[in-house]
Amino acid sequence: MNGAFLKAGLLDEVSILIGAGIDGRKGMPGVFDGFDIDQPVISLSLKDVETFKSGAVWIRYKTVE
DSSP states (O other), rough: HHHHHHHOOOOOOEEEEEEEOOOOTOOOOOOSSOOOOTTTOOOOEEEEEEEESOOEEEEEEOOOO
């Protein structure tokens, strides 16, 4: 779903919360799946970073057109 919105130009911000843990289970989708191998990288500009006592990090990016 995220990839479809990004491809359609409907995202102006990407917000990612990274928890302090590792989850490498098979079959779990990535944040932005479904792009062709020759798809150019979509540039992002850092907007904000917030850290939490739990060790989690909230990162917000603005999409660059």
